[in-house]
Amino acid sequence: LAKTTQPISMDSYEGQEVNITCSHNNIATNDYITWYQQFPSQGPRFIIQGYKTKVTNEVASLFIPADRKSSTLSLPRVSLSDTAVYYCLVGHGYGYNFNKFYFGSGTKLNVKP
Amino acid sequence: NAGVTQTPKFQVLKTGQSMTLQCAQDMNHEYMSWYRQDPGMGLRLIHYSVGAGITDQGEVPNGYNVSRSTTEDFPLRLLSAAPSQTSVYFCASSESGNTIYFGEGSWLTVV
Numbered sequence A: 001l002a003k004t005t006q007p008i009s010m011d012s013y014e015g016q017e018v019n020i021t022c023s024h025n026n027i028a029t030n031d032y033i034t035w036y037q038q039f040p041s042q043g044p045r046f047i048i049q050g051y052k053t054k055v056t057n058e059v060a061s062l063f064i065p066a067d068r069k070s071s072t073l074s075l076p077r078v079s080l081s082d083t084a085v086y087y088c089l090v091g092h093g094y095g096y097n098f099n100k101f102y103f104g105s106g107t108k109l110n111v112k113p
Numbered sequence B: 001n002a003g004v005t006q007t008p009k010f011q012v013l014k015t016g017q018s019m020t021l022q023c024a025q026d027m028n029h030e031y032m033s034w035y036r037q038d039p040g041m042g043l044r045l046i047h048y049s050v051g052a053g054i055t056d057q058g059e060v061p062n063g064y065n066v067s068r069s070t071t072e073d074f075p076l077r078l079l080s081a082a083p084s085q086t087s088v089y090f091c092a093s094s095e096s097g098n099t100i101y102f103g104e105g106s107w108l109t110v111v
Helices: A095-100
Strands: A009-013 A018-023 A032-038 A045-050 A053-056 A061-064 A070-075 A084-091 A107-112 B004-007 B010-013 B019-025 B031-037 B043-051 B054-057 B064-066 B076-078 B087-094 B106-110
Touching (some): A009 A018, A032 A061, A045 A061, A045 A070, B019 B087
Antiparallel strands (some): A018 A070, A032 A045, A061 A070, A084 A107, B004 B019, B019 B076, B031 B043, B087 B106
């Protein structure tokens, strides 16, 4: 299993940039890195996915160094509504590799006013 | 946009009872799965399916059965409910790659 390690929790204030780092030392060559967001009483929601270097969308940026053993989710100018649990997921495709998706406990981000 | 639909939303069972959590998706996805999430914990994979007629076990399959007779539906059956199965259950589907679409969850309490 491509296990991931994230901080259990982080605090931030509205308007700040938040960076959440995920460690995945045993990432495989064809694994992708995907981040999900989960609000209380809801299912997780896809945020961003990448393979290497930098990926940006309307919600976040994902930074992946050359060795791909870690990744950083960057949330610009967070608001109270960004308070959620963020999961880093490492794997590739589905089919018979399904079991290789490991959610872990995620990072609980608490945004304060 | 229905996406992934789970029923029921809430259920209370007595120990030893059986029940089925229903899951349906309207995106024609091949891959479907069931996760459970205990309070303050991450998601753990129970069972998954890579297509109609094909299912396999995940990380925590004991006490649960699944079947996949159609692409759209992937029910999860609790054979004989135990208090340890009190949890929130999420059904998910995906086409390929890592973008997983989750349902809204089913809250199950076993007393």
